[in-house]
Amino acid sequence: MNHSTGALSGIKVLDLSRVLAGPWCTQTLADLGADVVKVERPQAGDDTRHWGPPFLKDSAGNDTRQASYFAACNRNKRSLTVDMAHPEGQALLRRMAQEADVVVENFKTGGLAQYGLDYESLKRLNPRLVYCSITGFGQDGPYAERAGYDLMVQALCGLMSITGHADGAPGGGPLRMGVAVVDLFTGLYASNAILAALHARNATGEGQYIDMALLDVGMAVLANQASGFLATGAAPQRAGNIHPSLAPYQDFATSDGNVLLAIGNDGQFQRFCAAAGHPAWGQDERFATNTARVRNRPDLLALMEPLMRTRTTAEWIMLLEDKAVPCGPINTIAQAFDDPQVRARGLRVDLPRDAGDGIATVSGVASPLRLSATPVTYRNAPPALGQHTDEVLRGLGLDSAAIAALRAAGAV
Known part of the structure; x- marks a missing residue:
């Protein structure tokens, strides 16, 4: 050897x-x-x-x-x-x-x-x-x-x-x-x-x-979850795929499956809104900043969930791919190994x-x-x-x- x-x-x-x-x-x-x-x-x-x-x-x-x-x-x-x-x-x-x-x-x-x-x-x-x-x-x-x-x-x-x-x-x-x-x-x-x-x-x-x-x-x-507890004294709770400190940062149902949307800053959210045909959402005081979006998450999801069902998973990925908005499929392990980037x-x-x-x-x-x-x-x-x-x-x-x-x- x-x-x-x-x-x-x-x-x-x-x-x-x-x-x-x-x-x-x-x-x-x-x-x-x-x-x-x-x-x-x-x-x-x-x-x-x-x-x-x-x-x-x-x-x-x-x-x-x-x-x-x-x-x-x-x-x-x-x-x-x-x-x-x-x-x-x-x-x-x-x-x-x-x-x-x-x-x-x-x-x-x-x-x-x-x-x-x-x-x-x-x-x-x-x-x-x-x-x-x-x-x-x-x-x-x-x-x-x-x-x-x-x-x-x-x-x-x-x-x-x-x-x-x-x-x-x-x-x-x-x-x-x-x-x-x-x-x-x-x-x-x-x-x-x-x-x-x-x-x-x-x-x-x-x-x-x-x-x-x-x-x-x-x-x-435990990283940010532990530091959040140490800062506030409040134990974090389970929330599925929702991120406790970011919104929208989770999975959504589409017309043919599911897609993962991981928006980490206000610019990404505004670009998403423009691409999705709702630019006003990015200026709405309830959603203009990440802090506001986290605090008003139920209102945001009430708007986004029906919208995300209007396109297929592939259509959402194609729409957002060149907008620098993180969006992708939820693969099985078999699909992951077949992904072109994984292969490359x-x-x-x-x-x-x-x-x-x-x-x-x-x-x-x-x-x-x-x-x-x-x-x-x-x-x-x-x-x-x-x-x-x-x-x-x-x-x-x-x-x-x-x-x-x-x-x-x-x-x-």
């Missing part, structure tokens, strides 16, 4: 994480050129290898037993199977940590101390090590010992309370997001923290410990895999990171379980006999 062109070329990451937040973090590092070795349990592997259906398909189009969930967050990594409970397995991982720049793990608080793989143990072996722990609730506080999952945190941090239709509306009630956003944001925050720690190491020569918690991240990504940006990547398991290609979504001098590279597909075990162990200096002995002992 060639890492020489990546921004993180030369950085070695020992990935002891599983499921989503940790693997999302390490996939970001891997995409940027780091050599990430993903450590998995022999025979079982990462939990998400079994989270299906849906499953990856073999070259004949048949379902395999490998879940597509795993493929979402494990490309560009090498898979090494090690029994962490085995003394020889622990010794292997400590040896790898001595050569690593970064360790990422998401075990329960204190869970790795029994194996000698906690930060304090590994720091003694490698003072330059950047060690990132990801847990549900952090390393301290009354919930530190609890297991934490994305859905629990979406509920606990208040995110579900502002997601979905209002209680009195059809289908009203709190909803989780369609993907595990707290896990994903935690992975992104963790990768940022790791990059910062690596930069600091350049100046100090010392690594450091990073304590990432899903709850902390869930609170942080190459946002689907098909990676070949030769692991002897019948899966020839694994498809995924391209990294959104676009660096001009050190671009993201797609070196290999998400690996089969233990696909690179021999390769990684040979890189540690073990010969075939030593590797065979470890297998016989059940350490790998």
